[in-house]
Amino acid sequence: MRNLAFAMVGAFLGASSALANGDALVIGNSQYTAVQTLFGAQRVAQAASALNAKGFDVTLAQDAGASDMRKAFGEFAEMLDDDGGPVVILLSGVFVHSVGGSYLLPVTGNGRIDEADVLIQGFPLDAALAVLSAYQGRAFLVLGETGAEPDLNLFLTAGLGELDIPQGVTVIRGPAMDVARYAARDMARTGRFVRRAAIEYELQIEGYAPQEQVIVREGDVSPPRGAIDPPLPDPFANRAADDVSWRLAQEADSAEGYKTYLNGFPDGAHVNAARQRISALTSEPFYRERRAEEDLELDRDARRAIQRDLTILGHDTRGIDGVFGNGTRGAVRRWQEETGLKVSSYLDRDQIARLQAQATRRAAELEEEEKRQQAERARQERALWRRVRDRGEEAGFREYLQKYPQGQFVDEARAVLKAIDKQRAEQAVGQDRRDWNKATQANSVAAYNAYLRDWPNGAFREEAKQQIAELQFDAERVRNSVQARNEEQGMNLNFVARQLTERRLDQLGMKPGKVDGQFDENTRAALRRFQDARGLRVSGYLDEQTMVRLLAGGIIGIDR
Template structure:
């Protein structure tokens, strides 16, 4: 789109002076929440031509509701005594069937009683009716009234109740822009232009001929604009920097009023659009100013997860999952639901997470104490007796219990003793079965030696072979996906050791002792018991660790 503005006064010469002629150009192309209307902003290309033939032109491109309202107010205020009036409007229109509105750039899906900032075509036509026979309304809309917005509103231009003497031309957005440029030519006949273009249609007052710019008018060639002086550039830059410091739509509009052809016009337009259409912009900028590191963002995600607001990953990147979690947390805590955090909110979130971590650790400690009490009591009744049935009963109930290693060692001694005392044939059959180490080999042994020395061991090994795997492929994959490095693995083992879960040597190796400690940790905290690290396990481990270190 070309945006051509004349800032110098226009002095007309020729045989006719068009005094007090008024024109208004409203085009909205880049909607924040609706589809783009290609070519709607090209209405501005007609501005210089209309000015050159004496029209006082007011133009608003991609305006928010407040911008278009101010432009319309200024236009209506200057209409008194106007001999000719031209209005061009292009963009997204909606109708309830009897009334039609042009939507501003910040419009959302329209509803009948929610058209904030929209421009009523009926109101515009009533103001133009004061100049019958010399008033032209050009409407550019690319879509017909088909798509519905609820039961009462639909897209497009509805049936217009056009006042007497007003000519209304409807066209596509680019067709409207071309027509407005063509009719600024001296002697141009609006009706002839309509008849020559099938994309244009006329309603209302439709005479055989309508010429709004007499043929004997001489268009003014705008004088060359002198380059601004160094002081003028400095003044403009100072005003622009002041607008940036305030960072409000009004500040940028003030700059545009003072420098409509200035250096920073495009930036000002873009920022006004961003401010008027982007939700929670101020809150986003305030969070950006905190300059949160990736580690700080991970801490926030971990806090949210501890409080059951799932951020969909603890990676230090605030994507849709994290923003949704923040929004839900804000709602529960009485804050505005912006999805962006303030320092006060971060501190409150951190305090809540620390308190929750302490509560969870206390619950885990109670569960561990209860489990240890049951463990010791069961051992006293079974394995402490030192016989094979008791030891096996204990291991079946507490495979990772406090006395599991002791029970396993004692069973090994018992088995070795039985092996030494067994008959040679029985011993040989058992050695063959253990070498194969299959369910079939142990069942063959049981069939041949139903009263053999190794019957209990054979039955135990068959049960072990049929027992579910301690961890499935999904648990292994979940741990692998975390990409835990050696330092983190050693921290995990150190924390397990600090909790008295005996993970073995703290070397980052995660051997069977470590896996048993992880299973106990998970069981105590009512987590999925796999012996492998997943996201919830590491959140709890780190949270417990922060609590133990006195995090505040």
């Protein structure tokens, strides 16, 4: 076994006096050696303990291999009865999916993932959903997904994928750390509305989700007398000293601590788990750094703030979503290397403070730089307009419009050109006018070029050149928009990030419309105005450069 913390919790914590009307299976895989998650064994035990305190019969498996997960699932299925209470399956770790379904990866000794073995040894979510389908209206599948991205090549894809949820089954899913907090603190609270908790912990709900749904109802379960917190006693023997020493080793969670346990209990009940933990710790070069970060218990907002700071400093996190995946870890490594720190991809409290201070300074520099650039652009625009207005030449007005299509004096320039075009049309000969009308009906670069070839000195030659320039500008803007749209999609913006983007645009007077987290045409127009005013690529999409400028101006990062 990877960790012998597999037990029938509800059966041995005061079971003789418990009136349990709820059943739960909890599997938390936290040590994959090559792929680390953020849901530790201690939090799994906390979630199991909270459910047990409410009277649930709980089957718990921690850092489980394939056989451990099958055994836990079998024990859970055997104890199920139709007593009217809730049925909960909580799974946390690394998930993968294929066309045939989704799987929780087992913990293996070498940390390698064999895609063919996953289909046989992984825990199939279809099996969990099949069992839960028999308890419609009171069945809950809670899934905590790590930000790790395993190396897959053939027929598996990282992540949960799309689930085929039976009728009457509720699925609650989200990042492993957020699910961990919810499971340990709120899931077993009597009368706690599921949908409200999901909003608070930023989790997704799928399947059956009525407005006032709760997991534990008033009077639904009766807590067992004498229930105690983990560690969980072994039902098979009286080994108090062994268990106490093992608990101390787990709390230290260091190679030295586990070696001390092995020296004291060479034939103890946890020797296999201790040896495997020593192997995992010695093979993980940045174990202490990872633990230091996990001990900070960074919530989603704190993780978003770190991603924003990294982005401002020029380190792309591939999204500002509060999930520390490969993109964020890579950005942390680049920042640590640039700053002269130990490169581990994990952050401690001092490093986070240092990162924030650097980002604050860089944001102030960007703001000052932007103000200087805006002032210079405005000065150049006013100078050109004065020259154009003083000379009064048609070519000058067209030059101004081409250079400043959304400039301060656009309306005045267009009014002058409209008068010139009207006068020219009145003076043009019949064939010139007919060819011009033909070109305007086609309204293409080729049609205007054909007019210029036929009428190089025609009455509408300047207007034809202007139309060609505008059409080419529009084509360039379309190309920019396609590229920027792909960048925006790659940033994985969630509802909160979109809403705060709109709020910042509104604060800047860019008129994004309703602040509702929906990027409609009003938002796109506001982004185009912002980009044009800052000398950025004008696309109407939130690309990386636009995000950095908004971040520097205060977007999202104001809630430190």
